[in-house]
Amino acid sequence: MISPTKVNVTSLLLREQPFPYSDKVFKFQPGSLSLSPAKALQHCHINLTTYASHIPGGNHLLASVSHHHKLLYKTIPKSSSSTGRIVMSHYLQGTDRRTSRDEFTNWTLHKGYDLISFIREPLDRFYSQYEEAFYRIGPWMGDKEMTPPKMNQWYEANKHKVLDRYPYLYEGMESMTDYRRLYCPRELLEGYKEHKCDEVPSIDVNGTLARRFEKFVRDYDGLHPWDVHLNLQVSHLVFGISGDPLPMTRLYNGSDVTREWRSIAHAKGVEINDGDIPRGRQRPRRFNVDLISDGTKRKICNMMALDYCCLNIKLPTVCEVAEEGNTDANNVFCKMRELDGRVTIESWW
Template sequence: MNGRCRLKFKPGTLQLSSVQTLQQCYVDANKYKEHTLRSRNTVAASVSHKHKMIYRNIPKSASSTSRHAMMDFLEGQDLQLKHDELINLIHEDNYTMVSFIREPLTRFYSSYDEAYFRMGPWMGEGEIVWDKPKLREWFKNVKHKMDKYPYLYEGMKEINDFRKMYCPKEVLGTGRFLDCNEYDSIDDGRLLKRFEQFVHDYDGIEPFDVHLNMQTTNLIYGSSGEPLPMSALYNASDAEKEWQEVASQKGVTILDGEMKHGRHQSRRFDVSKVSEATQQKICQILALDYCCLNFKLPKVCDDVGLYCALEQMEGQRMWKKDDSLNVVIRPWGKYSVQVSLKDDMWLHHRLIQRRIVHC
């Protein structure tokens, strides 16, 4: 058969780990360049030289808990590693590299909430930045990214304009504003409406804040799209237990309760009222994460026609350095060859052995 040969399958149906799926993932580095600006030349990571371990930070995926574990229990430090330094540590010095991943739809709600706060007009002036000139300067340089979404902060200027929309009056009256994060939002639907309008307008290609970057784009070299040499990807929903196990393997004990470091924060809009159409659009936006990290689609998105492709990239070397033909995974696109996947074990065998896929 001439041209590309592709097999079609649903996200989360591969009998492969997330790491194995990621290593076969193809990411167009040019298409997702806005996601990877920070990782073009270096990779931000927490590194423990004592335990020969590297943690790659992914925002809103147990990142606070993980950095706490690395720094306070595993003697790590935050570094910006050049690509060749990272490769040498892993392939020459036998370091392991891990990260945590989170169900994409759930993470998107948290990512948007964080990004919304960080990009509000109150970051340019007002009480929370009056003594932070560098933060004000940063905001001045990035606020143009919000021009596409003028409705997001309509009627808001100060941080209290925002707080009044989601925080109960009796809590605001105490002056302990962090306590707002412990209470259900009182949003009357205005914040929810803005969120849903944003999802309608957003294509997933140009995030206005790093917290909206996809997990997969945090797990590649920004210059090439090549997957990072991960040893393990753990579930962020069980981060404390996972870190206890990782530490135990290194001869370090983390007692129960010592990992409660992640920031608890209630959603500032009522997630339970997000429409099915909006949820389905989010799943489509996050197709790269669902396919490349082998996450099963949530039930609401099961019938939206979101599929992944296993594809033989004939005549393209991409970033592979061996002589094998490229067999890659990516979200399904509009190609002429469409063959349904019927045998997951066959696919598993083909991927692991890196053989040619025949359609």
């Protein structure tokens, strides 16, 4: 493959100029397109075989729908989704419902509805994805007296996917208290204030949880998530049957969720006072991110390559640098090619 050096990549994608190479394929850096994330997404191609475990089946997707304000909000787990659903419900007359492809298309293309969502920097999001999925499949979920029946049933049906392949994740843990001993200050545990454990900085100073996280990243292929919270962001922004992108109006930055939602509401004629928007489930990181190696971070960026490429997100610096003596293999690139008469974005993976 030939990597272009003096080619306007955006112009090629938009077919404003022909492909200059006979093989019709080349690679480019994530975040280098002169397009918004929503516009870049419209050119994304997802291989439904490769990413089958990420993409929900069926032709209906969960969204919050406000007919009064002609607004559709597509949730993406671990991308400010809890805050979004609160705002839609409390301020914008939104209701969660399963929405079909025809409805999405009709409302956005013919009736003037806005279809929005929030996205997040993929490396940072992966830390949250892992912690959510770790919690949801922990041994404590087998306690029928403490766990809601549906969650307990889900745990019993899925625990083998994790415990068989990553047995080290829960070594020495049988209860939530065992887990909390690794990240919660002793004075809270001994003072019967365990409910405060997720409100204070972690004490994973010796890196027990960080080391287990690194082992998981080493062994995880990125293609077989056991929990929806580990899915790629892009997988929530396509139709499950075809893999075609949803007709998004705009994708907002989840790092400034409060300001963005106030702006969205204002555009719909609804004023939300500063401080009135509650943040969703927020908690300090449980494992010590400072102990995570650069090699692990690069592996995560590679696993999240489709998000970086299809959402036109610039890579963190650590993922732009190859390991010494290896100029290509540990970098993340996007692929552009002609496919079925159109130019598409894919990950180089």
